[in-house]
Amino acid sequence: xxxxxxxxxxxxxxxxxxxxxxxxxxxxxxxxxxxxxxxxxxxxxxxxxxxxxxxxxxxxxxxxxxxxxxxxxxxxxxxxxxxxxxxxxxxxxxxxxxxxxxxxxxxxxxxxxxxxxx
Amino acid sequence: xxxxxxxxxxxxxxxxxxxxxxxxxxxxxxxxxxxxxxxxxxxxxxxxxxxxxxxxxxxxxxxxxxxxxxxxxxxxxxxxxxxxxxxxxxxxxxxxxxxxxxxxxxxxxxxxxxxxxxxxxxxxxxxxxxxxxxxxxxxxxxxxxxxxxxxxxxxxxxxxxxxxxxxxxxxxxxxxxxxxxxxxxxxxxxxxxxxxxxxxxxxxxxxxxxxxxxxxxxxxxxxxxxxxxxxxxxxxxxxxxxxxxxxxxxxxxxxxxxxxxxxxxxxxxxxxxxxxxxxxxxxxxxxxxxxxxxxxxxxxxxxxxxxxx
Numbered sequence: 001x002x003x004x005x006x007x008x009x010x011x012x013x014x015x016x017x018x019x020x021x022x023x024x025x026x027x028x029x030x031x032x033x034x035x036x037x038x039x040x041x042x043x044x045x046x047x048x049x050x051x052x053x054x055x056x057x058x059x060x061x062x063x064x065x066x067x068x069x070x071x072x073x074x075x076x077x078x079x080x081x082x083x084x085x086x087x088x089x090x091x092x093x094x095x096x097x098x099x100x101x102x103x104x105x106x107x108x109x110x111x112x113x114x115x116x117x118x
Numbered sequence: 119x120x121x122x123x124x125x126x127x128x129x130x131x132x133x134x135x136x137x138x139x140x141x142x143x144x145x146x147x148x149x150x151x152x153x154x155x156x157x158x159x160x161x162x163x164x165x166x167x168x169x170x171x172x173x174x175x176x177x178x179x180x181x182x183x184x185x186x187x188x189x190x191x192x193x194x195x196x197x198x199x200x201x202x203x204x205x206x207x208x209x210x211x212x213x214x215x216x217x218x219x220x221x222x223x224x225x226x227x228x229x230x231x232x233x234x235x236x237x238x239x240x241x242x243x244x245x246x247x248x249x250x251x252x253x254x255x256x257x258x259x260x261x262x263x264x265x266x267x268x269x270x271x272x273x274x275x276x277x278x279x280x281x282x283x284x285x286x287x288x289x290x291x292x293x294x295x296x297x298x299x300x301x302x303x304x305x306x307x308x309x310x311x312x313x314x315x316x317x318x319x320x321x322x323x324x325x326x327x328x329x330x331x332x333x334x335x336x337x338x339x340x341x342x343x344x345x346x347x348x349x350x351x352x353x354x355x356x357x358x359x360x361x362x363x364x365x366x367x368x369x370x371x372x373x374x375x376x377x378x379x380x381x382x383x384x385x386x387x388x389x390x391x392x393x394x395x396x397x398x399x400x401x402x403x404x405x406x407x408x409x410x411x412x413x414x415x416x417x418x419x420x421x422x423x424x425x426x427x
Binding site: 028029030031032033034035036061063064065066070073074076077078079082083085086090093094095096097106107 | 170196197200201205209210211213255322347351388419420
């Protein structure tokens with residue numbers, strides 16, 4: 001019994017440290033996302049990378065004006081692939097919004113130039 | 119100065135000419151799989167967009183059509199990024215899940231859009247209303263179409279019923295790679311649902327809304343009863359709610375359908391153990407350990423956790 005807990009404790013700590021995206025089922029049920037991924041032998045390393053990416057995305061969201069608590073919740077709602085995609089290219093990803101002031105200035109500039117040219 | 123202006127305008131014209139994203143899509147339909155000539159969800163709610171808030175407005179419309187009332191103001195906190203003055207695609211999908219609905223990405227084809235609309239499922243689309251070199255990204259919700267008139271009907275920005283020419287719409291949509299998704303209650307499969315993609319959408323939902331995911335797994339199993347991930351997911355969500363009966367039945371079924379799945383045997387073993395069926399639990403755990411695979415250490419821990427033997 002003691003041996004078992006000695007093994008489980010580090011695993012549990014590791015899980016906590018990683019903030020596993022799936023709320024850990026107690027005991028040793030295999031969580032659904034793990035069943036779904038064709039896990040490689042590198043599963044542990046992949047989890048560490050996920051954890052780092054998650055922190056990175058949260059940081060970037062905060063840098064872009066999302067407040068801390070909201071950023072945590074928002075990252076928690078993303079799945080692994082989405083986090084990966086954001087970590088890779090959050091800055092170049094299209095942000096559906098509306099026309100920005102800067103863009104208006106550009107458009108008007110181009111329009112003026114076109115009119116002058118004609 | 120005049121020469122510069124001329125040069126610039128020439129450059130602009132060139133850029134305009136080169137702005138096509140994907141090639142024009144196929145909006146016709148084979149007679150083998152006919153769609154209605156026209157379809158429209160006239161009852162899809164409309165939320166006039168505030169400045170920069172087309173993402174939250176489009177989400178509120180799509181969720182409202184699925185019977186989930188959420189205001190654009192609430193959704194703004196979940197998707198809007200001040201520095202970008204807009205919302206990113208992954209976060210749009212995440213906000214759907216946080217609302218307890220399934221977010222399902224459509225195949226990048228006009229036919230997928232038409233099929234969902236014909237089924238009465240409004241579709242959130244990402245458009246580029248301007249040029250590739252100076253994009254204006256915009257979320258709108260397609261709610262209907264009229265094939266003979268070659269029109270798409272949208273809730274867009276401040277327009278409650280924007281009717282766009284099919285070709286104009288397709289051009290603006292193609293620039294985003296025809297990115298689109300539906301937000302549906304977990305009981306309802308998308309008209310274009312593909313097994314693996316739908317189950318993946320349900321798995322993504324499990325993390326934030328397990329109760330909704332359980333219903334989505336049930337929908338998936340209704341159509342694809344052999345799906346291992348959906349079956350185990352159903353068992354896991356039932357287990358988490360303390361419904362050990364339902365969890366055991368699901369894991370038993372998973373192990374029967376997929377005797378090569380160590381995960382199924384492992385989860386079955388754990389539930390049996392908790393229900394006091396020690397011998398059966400050990401049997402199941404041994405099967406998992408014998409199968410092995412990347413999660414062998416977890417299977418071993420399950421086996422070690424069951425006393426006796």
